[in-house]
Amino acid sequence: MSDGNLNGEGDGSTTAMADPSELADLEPSEWPALDPAALRELEDGGFDVRAVPDEALPTAERCPQCHWPVFQVTVVGPGVRIFGPCDCRH
Numbered sequence: 001m002s003d004g005n006l007n008g009e010g011d012g013s014t015t016a017m018a019d020p021s022e023l024a025d026l027e028p029s030e031w032p033a034l035d036p037a038a039l040r041e042l043e044d045g046g047f048d049v050r051a052v053p054d055e056a057l058p059t060a061e062r063c064p065q066c067h068w069p070v071f072q073v074t075v076v077g078p079g080v081r082i083f084g085p086c087d088c089r090h
Contacts, residue, residue, distance in 0.1 A: 023049070028058030032071050036085045039068055063088050 023042075043049070049067045054060075061070040065088040072084040082089050 023052050023056075026056070031058045031069055032085070034085060036087050039066075039086060064090050 039049075043066065049062075057069045059069040059071060062068065063070050063083045063086050065083075066086050068083075068086040070083045070086075074082040074084065076082055076089075080089060
């Protein structure tokens with residue numbers, strides 16, 4: 001995997017990570033800034049977020065599809081929710 005910007009556009013800073021295992025070292029305040037596209041790129045490269053221990057995640061809820069931490073849930077219809085930041089529908 002090439003180094004990449006894992007932060008969103010929020011503060012303009014970058015967090016280049018050479019290894020996805022470094023996600024376990026993120027501070028809880030850093031997780032909400034992760035860019036969903038970068039998360040998908042990590043998954044496409046074979047990274048399984050289930051390898052990140054629950055204690056290292058800033059939220060108690062994980063997406064039921066991709067297992068990334070959930071910071072927001074948007075209800076878009078009966079029985080349809082969009083989880084953020086991963087954008088999975090469930």
